[in-house]
Amino acid sequence: MIVCSCNKISDAKIRDSLQSETSPRTPGAVYRCLGCSPNCGRCYAAVQSIIKEALGQGGEPTHRHPMAIDRFKEEWAETEHGPAACPATCEGCAVAHAEKR
Numbered sequence: 001m002i003v004c005s006c007n008k009i010s011d012a013k014i015r016d017s018l019q020s021e022t023s024p025r026t027p028g029a030v031y032r033c034l035g036c037s038p039n040c041g042r043c044y045a046a047v048q049s050i051i052k053e054a055l056g057q058g059g060e061p062t063h064r065h066p067m068a069i070d071r072f073k074e075e076w077a078e079t080e081h082g083p084a085a086c087p088a089t090c091e092g093c094a095v096a097h098a099e100k101r
Contacts, residue, residue, distance in 0.1 A: 044069070
């Protein structure tokens with residue numbers, strides 16, 4: 001199922017990015033890992049719910065917050081190596097694969 005229509009990201013692609021211990025743990029980090037950036041923020045809650053489910057962190061469903069796009073962009077920009085680096089450098093990371101070229 002397509003979760004993000006802006007970037008054409010499916011729930012399967014998000015789950016695939018969460019397969020290792022060094023994988024991203026926030027929606028913004030998932031987007032950086034997948035080589036894209038947040039646009040409208042409508043998918044933030046859905047991406048966060050998929051992350052929680054994939055990591056076995058049940059609990060209350062995540063609801064869309066009016067400031068979701070701001071938080072999304074903050075998470076996307078938070079890295080140790082600057083805005084072009086992936087915070088996780090996980091196995092499926094689009095950014096890491098691009099850097100190897």
